[in-house]
Structure formats: structure tokens, C-alpha cells
Amino acid sequence: MSFGEPEGYDGDARPRPLGRRGRPQTVAAAVCLVLGAGLIGGAATGSWLVGDSDGSGTRGDFAAAGDLWHNVRVDQLFPPTVPGKGAGPGGADRTWTRIAVAPDSGCAGAFDPLLRKVLAPVGCARLLRATYTDATQSHVTTVGLLFTEADAAGMASLARRFDRERLDRRTDLMPLPYAAKDTAAAGFGARQRASWTISVLTDAPVVVYAVSGWADGRTVDTPQPAEEAMESGVTTAPAQAGLGHEAQGLADRVERGVRGHAGTATERPS
Numbered sequence: 001m002s003f004g005e006p007e008g009y010d011g012d013a014r015p016r017p018l019g020r021r022g023r024p025q026t027v028a029a030a031v032c033l034v035l036g037a038g039l040i041g042g043a044a045t046g047s048w049l050v051g052d053s054d055g056s057g058t059r060g061d062f063a064a065a066g067d068l069w070h071n072v073r074v075d076q077l078f079p080p081t082v083p084g085k086g087a088g089p090g091g092a093d094r095t096w097t098r099i100a101v102a103p104d105s106g107c108a109g110a111f112d113p114l115l116r117k118v119l120a121p122v123g124c125a126r127l128l129r130a131t132y133t134d135a136t137q138s139h140v141t142t143v144g145l146l147f148t149e150a151d152a153a154g155m156a157s158l159a160r161r162f163d164r165e166r167l168d169r170r171t172d173l174m175p176l177p178y179a180a181k182d183t184a185a186a187g188f189g190a191r192q193r194a195s196w197t198i199s200v201l202t203d204a205p206v207v208v209y210a211v212s213g214w215a216d217g218r219t220v221d222t223p224q225p226a227e228e229a230m231e232s233g234v235t236t237a238p239a240q241a242g243l244g245h246e247a248q249g250l251a252d253r254v255e256r257g258v259r260g261h262a263g264t265a266t267e268r269p270s
Contacts, residue, residue: 065204065262069126078130087249096132100180123149140185142177146207159200169225187217195243197226210251212243
């Protein structure tokens with residue numbers, strides 16, 4: 001068994017080895033120290049570059065997003081006017097004007113039974129909805145934010161199911177619109193739904209959806225998911241009217257707002 005050499009102190013009270021250490025040993029020790037520090041620093045830098053999915057920032061953003069329904073004003077989640085640069089067919093610009101905001105509520109009666117069943121695993125903490133019209137007041141679109149009770153794993157599981165089973169394209173899983181009296185959306189009911197989109201977020205406990213139709217109250221025999229209605233060359237009535245773009249464009253911008261507000265909330269000093 002061997003032991004390291006004992007250390008003493010020099011005249012300036014600095015540590016020094018009592019035994020002699022040769023130059024090669026000193027150089028080797030210095031190299032090991034540098035390499036060790038480099039490896040540790042590199043590991044830390046690597047974790048910063050790739051991000052830590054379990055980091056406090058990620059958890060903070062997720063929790064902040066779940067609190068937006070009572071921490072952020074409705075005019076920020078659903079602005080009175082939403083610009084949609086390039087959001088229309090052929091990259092045309094769009095502008096949506098809010099004409100009604102539903103009282104914040106639970107989810108009772110807000111979804112058709114089958115969609116309610118699909119969403120049940122993530123729960124319903126709060127539901128916010130608003131209805132918009134386009135600049136010509138020819139179309140109406142309801143956009144909704146379902147704040148769930150799920151954790152990140154629960155949201156990821158639901159998102160995978162939507163993707164795997166293509167649930168966002170099933171006509172029996174269309175969201176319901178919000179019709180408000182004395183507005184352009186007064187006749188916007190279940191039979192007037194023409195196009196829709198549903199997005200299950202995985203970085204926030206939120207499901208974002210939008211459903212569009214004509215403002216004149218006409219019924220639609222064959223609704224079409226926004227993704228299909230936006231494809232080039234599609235000649236269905238919802239596609240020709242740009243209703244897929246209406247639903248997708250408005251939902252995208254509201255979704256960006258949710259993410260933006262959640263990030264901002266975690267950056268404010270306490």
C-alpha cells in the first residue's frame with residue numbers, strides 16, 4: 001500500500017510538497033487537471049446547447065401556459081384584430097376582427113359527445129372561445145383554447161394519438177362554433193361548419209382549435225379539414241371559399257400568442 005506525499009507550507013504560507021516531485025509528474029498532473037476541467041466544461045456546454053427536456057425552464061413554460069386563462073387579459077389571447085399576412089389562398093393577406101367572446105367556462109356542452117370523449121383523458125380546466133369575421137364579413141371563424149389538466153406526458157400521449165389515428169381529419173370530431181346573437185355569427189351552428197383544425201400542444205397544457213363557415217348561415221353537406229382544403233387544386237366549396245385558410249390561419253396566430261405569453265411569463269423577475 002502506498003500513500004501520497006505529505007504537504008507542508010513555504011515561507012509565504014503556500015502549500016508545498018515535502019517530498020520532491022519531478023518535472024514529468026508535475027506536467028502530467030497539470031495536463032490531467034486541464035483535461036478534467038475541459039471535459040466537465042464540455043459536458044455542461046453540451047447540455048446547454050441541446051437543451052434539457054426536464055429543465056426548470058421547460059417546466060416553467062409549461063406551467064405558465066396552463067395559467068394563462070386567468071393571468072392574461074382576453075384581449076391578449078384573442079386580440080380585437082388579428083393580422084394574417086400571407087394567410088389566405090395564394091399567400092393573400094387576411095385580417096380578422098373579433099365579433100364575440102364567450103364567457104370562460106368548463107367544457108360541458110362545448111363539444112360534440114365523441115370529441116368530448118377523445119379529449120377526456122387530458123381533462124378540462126377552462127375553455128376560452130372567441131368568434132371572428134374576415135374583412136368582407138363573408139366568413140366567420142370560432143377559435144378555442146382548451147386549457148387541460150394534463151401534464152406534459154399526458155399532452156404528448158394525446159398528440160401522438162391524434163397524429164397516429166388522424167383524428168384531426170375526422171368530420172365526427174369537428175369542434176362546435178360559438179354563435180353570438182346580433183353578430184355576423186348569429187347563424188353559425190353545427191350544420192354551418194365548413195372547415196376546421198385541431199392542434200394538441202405538447203409544450204403547453206392547451207388544445208387549440210378553430211372552425212369556420214359562411215356568415216350567411218348556409219349549411220354545409222361536406223365539411224373539409226383545413227389541411228385538405230388548403231391543398232392546391234382542391235375544388236370543394238370550403239376550399240374554393242378559402243375557409244380552410246380562415247380556420248388554419250387564425251388558429252396558428254392564436255397558438256403563437258399562447259406560446260409567446262407563456263415564455264414571457266417565465267422571464268419576468270420575481
